[in-house]
Amino acid sequence: xxxxxxxxxxxxxxxxxxxxxxxxxxxxxxxxxxxxxxxxxxxxxxxxxxxxxxxxxxxxxxxxxxxxxxxxxxxxxxxxxxxxxxxxxxxxxxxxxxxxxxx
Numbered sequence: 001x002x003x004x005x006x007x008x009x010x011x012x013x014x015x016x017x018x019x020x021x022x023x024x025x026x027x028x029x030x031x032x033x034x035x036x037x038x039x040x041x042x043x044x045x046x047x048x049x050x051x052x053x054x055x056x057x058x059x060x061x062x063x064x065x066x067x068x069x070x071x072x073x074x075x076x077x078x079x080x081x082x083x084x085x086x087x088x089x090x091x092x093x094x095x096x097x098x099x100x101x102x103x
Contacts, residue, residue, distance in 0.1 A: 001032050001071065002062045007081045008035065033058045035078060036071060042078055049074035 004011055009030035012018035023030035028038065035042065036050075036058045050070055055061060061071040075081065 001068075001075065002059075004032055006032060006075075008032065010034075030080070032062070032075070035075060035080060036061050045077055046074060049077060 009018045009023060010021045011031075013021035021029055023034065023039065028034055036046075039046075050061070050067070055067070061067045
């Protein structure tokens, strides 16, 4: 995540593995910074994994020992990294499991 060499469209486009660098959900350049701080569609999931925003620089989420572990789990939970999504599970099944885990 710190190097930005991660399966998000911003990087994948740079290495010619994606058709666009933009995030499908919000028409913004898809980077780690955008996912961790900017995407409004991930606000509830971000709050669940990272708590209320008290950090004002996304790099802190990647360098602090405790926060970096939480951030890694959050990034995986966004389902933006295809290699971590079970291809036999549907998105709704994953959402249902995530909601049950919160309860």
